Amino acid sequence: MFDWLSIMNPMGGQPPLRVLLRCQLTSCSTPLSSESFIVRVLLNAFLCGYLCAVAANTAVASEPPRPTPLIFDTDIGNDCDDVLALGMIHALQSRGDCELLAVTITKDHELAAPFTDAVNTFYGRGHIPIGVCDSGVTPDAGRFNALARVEENGRLRYPHDLNSGEQAFAAVDLLRKTLAAAEDGSVSIAQVGFSTNLANLLESPADEHSSLPGRELVKKKVRLLSVMAGTFVPDKNRQAGLYNIVKDLPAAQKVVDSWPTPIVWSGYEIGKAVAYPHESVEEDYNYVEHHPLAEAYVRFSPPPHNRPTWDLTSVLYAVYPQRGYFDLSPAGQVTLAEDGFASFEPAEGGRDRFLQLNEVQAARVVESLVQLASQPPCTSGKEE
Ligand SMILES: [Ca+2]
Numbered sequence: 001m002f003d004w005l006s007i008m009n010p011m012g013g014q015p016p017l018r019v020l021l022r023c024q025l026t027s028c029s030t031p032l033s034s035e036s037f038i039v040r041v042l043l044n045a046f047l048c049g050y051l052c053a054v055a056a057n058t059a060v061a062s063e064p065p066r067p068t069p070l071i072f073d074t075d076i077g078n079d080c081d082d083v084l085a086l087g088m089i090h091a092l093q094s095r096g097d098c099e100l101l102a103v104t105i106t107k108d109h110e111l112a113a114p115f116t117d118a119v120n121t122f123y124g125r126g127h128i129p130i131g132v133c134d135s136g137v138t139p140d141a142g143r144f145n146a147l148a149r150v151e152e153n154g155r156l157r158y159p160h161d162l163n164s165g166e167q168a169f170a171a172v173d174l175l176r177k178t179l180a181a182a183e184d185g186s187v188s189i190a191q192v193g194f195s196t197n198l199a200n201l202l203e204s205p206a207d208e209h210s211s212l213p214g215r216e217l218v219k220k221k222v223r224l225l226s227v228m229a230g231t232f233v234p235d236k237n238r239q240a241g242l243y244n245i246v247k248d249l250p251a252a253q254k255v256v257d258s259w260p261t262p263i264v265w266s267g268y269e270i271g272k273a274v275a276y277p278h279e280s281v282e283e284d285y286n287y288v289e290h291h292p293l294a295e296a297y298v299r300f301s302p303p304p305h306n307r308p309t310w311d312l313t314s315v316l317y318a319v320y321p322q323r324g325y326f327d328l329s330p331a332g333q334v335t336l337a338e339d340g341f342a343s344f345e346p347a348e349g350g351r352d353r354f355l356q357l358n359e360v361q362a363a364r365v366v367e368s369l370v371q372l373a374s375q376p377p378c379t380s381g382k383e384e
């Protein structure tokens with residue numbers, strides 16, 4: 001049995017509902033015109049429908065700690081959604097809603113860490129620790145990590161001080177140190193690449209950071225694992241959602257077999273349904289001459305391509321699970337076939353759930369992702 005009760009609360013923490021109620025209460029003290037009466041009737045009807053919808057959905061999550069302690073585990077360099085997701089995390093931190101404790105990387109190329117440090121530095125947080133692995137998984141540079149080396153007039157276009165992955169922390173060591181220092185049951189992890197680091201974490205022995213072996217340390221400190229992988233709707237294309245799993249299948253299997261906290265999966269179909277509007281890339285990042293998010297996007301998939309927001313959805317859920325951006329499936333168990341295809345079986349007390357999305361939610365999610373990813377740094381590039 002998994003402790004979903006601590007993070008699920010069927011009727012709790014619905015900010016839109018609170019806003020509606022507040023609107024109603026404040027409007028009660030004024031005399032009604034016929035127009036406001038009609039508005040009130042419509043509002044009541046909408047509210048009634050909303051309550052019914054919430055009651056029908058037994059899988060509304062409660063609010064995590066504010067700010068949410070967050071670890072971002074990414075294969076940054078293999079697609080531009082990791083970069084938009086990282087920018088979005090900085091916006092969420094600027095709003096006081098999350099705290100990025102560490103970034104751990106599963107793309108095994110020496111420029112992945114410098115590029116990550118460049119993005120963090122752009123947002124005024126170049127001090128955030130970065131961990132890398134030695135896995136041989138996707139060892140190519142990728143289409144945009146080399147932005148970390150671009151110079152203009154003898155200076156880095158995107159300043160940073162981590163010049164190679166060889167200078168970064170070892171991912172498992174950083175994960176163990178970060179978790180050991182966190183409050184019990186507080187940390188959310190967004191895994192938006194391969195499972196390499198988290199599988200190695202599970203198998204890690206006691207060390208100077210903690211007397212607990214990896215799985216016990218995770219069980220004690222982690223609240224939620226938000227994963228981008230798999231596909232949970234029927235899809236004729238069996239390859240859909242496989243990438244993050246098959247690139248390191250033994251690691252994915254390890255996490256599926258023995259991860260000890262609730263997991264919420266964002267399947268391939270979710271990010272595909274809420275693709276990033278390319279107009280935003282062209283219009284919303286021009287507040288600086290060079291923007292690492294927009295430039296990475298253009299290098300990876302130039303407009304007019306609307307890139308799916310796979311990794312962004314896992315971050316949005318990890319930080320705002322209570323806001324109704326998504327519905328959750330019933331509890332159950334994910335299993336992996338030999339080719340890495342993920343299947344889900346409902347099971348009472350199961351560890352796994354997956355994200356679901358209707359058309360109204362999709363419109364809200366796209367707008368949130370656009371606004372968060374393109375939010376300017378609040379520190380004007382100065383270190384926090
Ligand atoms: Ca740095």
Ligand SMILES: [Ca+2]
Nearest residue numbers: 075082192193
């Ligand atoms: Ca990714």
